[in-house]
Amino acid sequence: MLGTRNERASVLVVEDDASVVSTLRSVLAEDRYGVRVAGSLFQARGLLAKALPDLVILDRGLPDGDGLELCRSLRADPRTQRIPILFLSARKEVADRVVGLEEGADDYLAKPFSPAELLARAKAVLRRTMNKPQDPGLLSIGPLRIAPEAHQVFLFDRELLLRPKEYNLLMAFLETRGRVLSRRALLQAAWGLDKELELDTNVVDVTVGSLRRKLGAYGRCIVSVHSVGFRFDPERLPVPPAPPGSAELGTDPKKRRR
Ligand code: CA
Numbered sequence: 001m002l003g004t005r006n007e008r009a010s011v012l013v014v015e016d017d018a019s020v021v022s023t024l025r026s027v028l029a030e031d032r033y034g035v036r037v038a039g040s041l042f043q044a045r046g047l048l049a050k051a052l053p054d055l056v057i058l059d060r061g062l063p064d065g066d067g068l069e070l071c072r073s074l075r076a077d078p079r080t081q082r083i084p085i086l087f088l089s090a091r092k093e094v095a096d097r098v099v100g101l102e103e104g105a106d107d108y109l110a111k112p113f114s115p116a117e118l119l120a121r122a123k124a125v126l127r128r129t130m131n132k133p134q135d136p137g138l139l140s141i142g143p144l145r146i147a148p149e150a151h152q153v154f155l156f157d158r159e160l161l162l163r164p165k166e167y168n169l170l171m172a173f174l175e176t177r178g179r180v181l182s183r184r185a186l187l188q189a190a191w192g193l194d195k196e197l198e199l200d201t202n203v204v205d206v207t208v209g210s211l212r213r214k215l216g217a218y219g220r221c222i223v224s225v226h227s228v229g230f231r232f233d234p235e236r237l238p239v240p241p242a243p244p245g246s247a248e249l250g251t252d253p254k255k256r257r258r
Helices: 018-030 041-050 067-076 094-102 115-131 164-175 183-191 202-221
Strands: 010-014 034-038 055-058 085-089 107-110 139-141 144-147 152-155 158-160 222-225 229-232
Touching: 010 018, 010 041, 018 034, 018 115, 034 041, 041 067, 055 067, 055 115, 067 085, 067 094, 085 094, 085 115, 094 107, 107 115, 139 164, 144 164, 152 202, 164 183, 164 202, 164 229, 183 202, 183 229, 202 222, 202 229
Parallel strands: 010 034, 010 055, 055 085, 085 107
Antiparallel strands: 139 144, 144 152, 152 158, 222 229
């Protein structure tokens, strides 16, 4: 698995279309990714048994089944549940994307695709995975610090007074590494409601709204995903204010790193 930012990441491509495979091979190899290819679910399972990749790019329509099946089994296995998955599929309806993301994929790109966009999304998914805090004892992301046992959240050392559902939503966002969460998934995460119930998902929007307000400028990290739900994007964290005395970052916003 990937250790540092400069190491080359390994990608498992599960795809049966030779022309797509060839495009992916060249675009990924050009960016120095290591690429292994499986043309079926069976082959993919064989390769995964030998070595774990840093990212899986997964087709839906495969000769021996739906890529969703592999997505489900990867998420169910503790050994593989953190490996990011990017669906690449000709099934481009909103409902298909929702299903893919609800099953735990990190992103979903419809065919035909632009190789540049594919590469950008693969990089974003890998970045989010690497930024995930590893220590469940104290979660820390940018200026946010969370003490799960005490249910306390701090922003720049100032405690945010979150209501329990707001806290649960924030934890759900942070724990899913930027993966898109449907309103239904958020209802389950924060309210513990059963999948079978008829639910008013408006309560999710209301609570996300109040959480965003309490996070102030950091509320923009909670991104609405049209027709699907929300995700937490730490890359939208604003640049922290410069500490007193550090001249180079403080004055000209254009010179700030994002
Ligand atoms: Ca296919």
